[in-house]
Amino acid sequence: MAKITFTDKSGVKRKVEVNNGLTVMEGAVRNNIPGIDADCGGSMACATCHVYVEEKWLNKISKAEDAEIDMIDMAYEPKKNSRLSCQIIIDEQLDGLEVTTPGKQN
Amino acid sequence: MIKTDVIIIGAGPVGLFAIHQLGIKGLKSEVIDNLDRAGGQCIELYPDKPIYDIPAIPECTGEELTDNLLKQIAPFKTNFHFNERVNEVKQDEGNWIVKTSKDKKFIAPNIMIAGGVGSFEPRKLNLKEAQKFEEKSIFYSVKNKEKFKDKYISIFGGGDSALDWALELSKTSKITLIHRRSEFRGAPHTLAEIKKLEKQGKIFIKTPCQLNTIEGESEIKSIEIKYENEKIEKIKTDIILSFFGLIMKLGPIAEWGLNMDKKTILVNANNFQTNKDGIFAIGDICSYPGKLKLILSGFHEAALASVECFKRARPNEKYRFEFTTSSKNIQQRLGLKKEDD
Numbered sequence: 456m457a458k459i460t461f462t463d464k465s466g467v468k469r470k471v472e473v474n475n476g477l478t479v480m481e482g483a484v485r486n487n488i489p490g491i492d493a494d495c496g497g498s499m500a501c502a503t504c505h506v507y508v509e510e511k512w513l514n515k516i517s518k519a520e521d522a523e524i525d526m527i528d529m530a531y532e533p534k535k536n537s538r539l540s541c542q543i544i545i546d547e548q549l550d551g552l553e554v555t556t557p558g559k560q561n
Numbered sequence: 562m563i564k565t566d567v568i569i570i571g572a573g574p575v576g577l578f579a580i581h582q583l584g585i586k587g588l589k590s591e592v593i594d595n596l597d598r599a600g601g602q603c604i605e606l607y608p609d610k611p612i613y614d615i616p617a618i619p620e621c622t623g624e625e626l627t628d629n630l631l632k633q634i635a636p637f638k639t640n641f642h643f644n645e646r647v648n649e650v651k652q653d654e655g656n657w658i659v660k661t662s663k664d665k666k667f668i669a670p671n672i673m674i675a676g677g678v679g680s681f682e683p684r685k686l687n688l689k690e691a692q693k694f695e696e697k698s699i700f701y702s703v704k705n706k707e708k709f710k711d712k713y714i715s716i717f718g719g720g721d722s723a724l725d726w727a728l729e730l731s732k733t734s735k736i737t738l739i740h741r742r743s744e745f746r747g748a749p750h751t752l753a754e755i756k757k758l759e760k761q762g763k764i765f766i767k768t769p770c771q772l773n774t775i776e777g778e779s780e781i782k783s784i785e786i787k788y789e790n791e792k793i794e795k796i797k798t799d800i801i802l803s804f805f806g807l808i809m810k811l812g813p814i815a816e817w818g819l820n821m822d823k824k825t826i827l828v829n830a831n832n833f834q835t836n837k838d839g840i841f842a843i844g845d846i847c848s849y850p851g852k853l854k855l856i857l858s859g860f861h862e863a864a865l866a867s868v869e870c871f872k873r874a875r876p877n878e879k880y881r882f883e884f885t886t887s888s889k890n891i892q893q894r895l896g897l898k899k900e901d902d
Contacts (some may be wrong), residue, residue, distance in 0.1 A: 494678045494809050494824075496845070496854045500606035501678075501809065525746045528719050529806040531687060532771075533741055535789075560809045561684060 456548040461488045461506075464558045466481040472544050479554065480504040480541035490556030497541040499523060504540040505530040508554040516543050531557050562642075565591045566874040567671040567867075568659050570647050573601020575859030576675035576845030577630040582867035584637035585883075585891045588874055591667055592639060593659070595646040595680035600627035602677055602845075603856075605807055616857055626856070636896040646680050650817045650840070655873075659840055672872040674826060674835075674842040675859070679811035686717075686803050690775045698781045699801045709734055713797045715784055717772060718804030721747040726802060727764055728754055737765040737796050739772070739786055767794070775801070814846075822848050832869035833862045839873055841866040 459482055461469045473482030483486035483504070499522055508516065513536055519527070520542075527537045532553040540554065567583050569576045570592035583590050593881030596605065603612075611620045619679040621629070639761040642665060649660040650672065659667040683701035685691070691699055702727055703709060708732045716723050719740040724747035727738045738755065745752050773787040784798045811824050820827040820836040825848035828834060833841050833849075843866055844859035852858070871880050885891050 495602070495606065498607070500602065502806075503808070521746075524742075524744075525720070528741060528746070529684060559687075561810075 456494070457547065457552060458546045459545070459549070460553045461490070461553075462553065462555045463490050464556065468474065475546050477545050478541050479506065479543040479552070482545065483540060488556070490560070492560040493541060499526055499539060499541065502526045502530040502539060503548060505533070505557055505560060506540045506554040507534055507536045507557065508538050508543075509555070510536060512552050512554075514547070514558055515548050531559055531561060562658075562666045562668050565589045565593055565669045566665065567591075567673055567870050568593065568657070568667045568669045569673045569675060570594075570659075571601060571675035571677060571846075572596070572599040572641060572846070573675060573677050573844065574603055574626055574630055574642075574731070574856050575863055576601070576673070577627070577634055578860045579632045579673050579675055579843065579863035579867060580637055580639050581630075582864045583870060584634065584639070585885065585894055586867060586871045586880075587890070587894060588867070588871060590637075590639055590673075591642065591669075593642045593645050593647055593661055593667075595644065595682070597643050599631060599641065599643075602809075603627050605681055612856070614855060614857065623817070632659065637895065646812060648813050649656075652837075655839075670839055670873045672840045673863075673866060673870070674814065674840065674846055675844045675863070676811075676814060676842075676846045677808035678824065678845060679814065680809070681807040682810050683803075684805040684808045687765070688772060688775060691801075694775065694777075694781055694801070698777075698799060699775075700801065701803055703730075703802065706730070706733075709802075710799060712799040713737075714800045714802060715739060715796055715798040716802045719745045719747070720804060720806070721751070722804040723747065723802075724751045724755060726804070728758070730802075731758055731764050736763075737767060737798070739767045739770060739796075741769055741771050743768045767796070770794070772801075831865070833866040834869060841870070868872075 471486040478492050494503045495501035523539050523542050527533050567590040569592045572592050580780040589880045604627050605725050608624040622750055645661040647659050651658045656670050657672050709730050712734045712767050714734050715737045716727050717739050726860050727736050759766050770786040773785040776783050783795050783797050785793050785795050785867040826842035828842050828847045828849050830849040833843050835842055843862035845854045
């Protein structure tokens with residue numbers, strides 16, 4: 456179980472608890488976090504679960520593979536700390552994770 | 562007005578298999594899809610990615626799956642209406658009337674919505690000022706090359722479309738290729754070709770940067786791009802081409818009076834009918850307790866929905882369940898047996 460904080464563009468914070476083994480995207484969808492569309496359902500084919508990961512957490516997450524980076528090219532306003540939340544799998548280490556959702560997903 | 566037994570919305574794998582399940586029952590269908598070809602997400606999002614969970618097919622790509630489904634439904638000679646989106650659905654006594662973006666009209670007792678996550682549309686540029694230039698000097702695809710002659714063209718994107726068009730249009734125009742990072746993900750030989758042209762001063766490559774502003778009143782005069790280090794550069798531009806892939810939009814489906822849950826249509830798990838008699842939803846777009854967004858689940862949904870479609874389309878005939886291995890009727894419909902065999 457990990458607590459994850461989603462901050463939206465206007466600064467509103469939403470904290471949810473997500474079971475280990477689920478992805479950050481699944482945690483968001485199950486808890487109705489606005490700003491995560493996840494159109495393709497986690498098959499890394501749409502870039503609509505794009506989040507910005509707070510710097511200090513970046514090195515705790517396994518690196519993005521090429522296909523994910525290619526997909527982030529398509530995302531709305533990609534930045535250096537952009538990740539697809541469907542590719543971040545929750546474990547104990549990520550308890551307290553903070554991510555920001557972009558202004559929009561498309 | 563085109564009259565048929567079932568109007569299928571969406572030509573993805575599940576829509577295609579629905580044609581089969583309806584076809585072997587002797588039902589005709591017409592298929593409408595906003596893309597320019599069959600295959601849906603399989604062909605647009607992962608044509609080359611292997612799929613491992615199609616029963617009895619240990620491994621196949623999205624493209625192979627689509628090709629095989631098309632082969633499987635070939636005997637039914639179904640009409641496809643591509644590049645059209647269904648905009649309106651209206652009831653007409655026991656029938657449904659469907660109107661598309663090209664004003665084509667269909668009438669049928671049944672509609673099967675196999676729309677995935679909605680219709681595919683190009684991902685647009687996010688700048689506010691981009692809107693007024695769209696289809697005039699900002700394009701998301703190249704339909705007529707003539708328009709792109711002797712111009713200053715700024716191309717955005719890092720994939721095959723961006724690279725292919727940079728190469729092609731560099732024969733007749735000044736091309737600047739702009740991408741948010743220094744690595745491109747298009748075919749290596751295209752990239753090599755482009756790097757060669759860059760050395761010869763025929764194509765300019767700008768990375769890592771993104772579009773910052775567009776300047777001009779009725780026509781684009783120039784654009785500004787912003788590098789990762791915040792540096793700004795102005796680029797003379799007549800035309801912007803932007804290749805950021807496709808997004809899926811639910812679109813007008815939400816306005817048809819169907820019971821929905823977020824972006825999915827609620828159905829019963831007996832025949833996948835929605836709250837409107839004669840409108841079915843199958844594949845990724847439907848939801849019911851336990852729904853899995855798998856292609857194989859969509860195939861099952863298509864098979865069951867097609868039985869109810871038969872009952873509605875042939876109210877005076879009795880539905881008989883038959884196997885393809887033994888049914889003469891089915892084998893005739895598949896073109897395997899002549900009527901007098």
